[in-house]
Amino acid sequence: MATSPNITTQYTSEQFVESSGAILFDLSNGKNKTVCLIHYHAKDEWLLAKGRRNCGESRQEAALREIHEETGYQAHLYPVTMYTRAPPIDERGHMPDIPRLYPDIVEPFMVTMRHLGTDGVKDVKIIWWFIAALDEGVVPGSASGEEQFTPEFFPLQQALEKLSFQNDRDVLREAISLVNTRL
Structure with a gap:
């Protein structure tokens, strides 16, 4: 029996958990965009929802x-123009597995693979990241989410500095780039 020439890791349903998150922007202020972070009180950490x-x-x-x-805010997924390896919805026949530029899509713009456990445990958390914007008429500072979190909007550069973890900063940096390209 042949084996794949590609490095492959497989997980049973007991070994992985799927998560989804979104970078929540307030785009109502034109060039003065802000982004929502959540303060996790128990560990004094600033995170993405x-x-x-x-x-x-x-x-x-x-x-x-x-x-x-986590934030208490009503939002919608925000379409951006980005490259993805996913084929178009109207795919016809074979399409090479290469990145293509799509306008105005609401697909994950990044995925994080977080390895869980120690001592040889093979568990993993898969986090799919989307971009979101406040619904029309929703005012920053007017909502509160779950008790353990306090949501707060920050100017983009300040949010990058405020986040507790480098991985979150990398996700936010990519989201900012995609949102700035669209507007």
């Missing part, structure tokens, strides 16, 4: 639900 996907829930639905639960 994300959480586990429920059974039967799409990744997009999970991202919006988690934003609402």
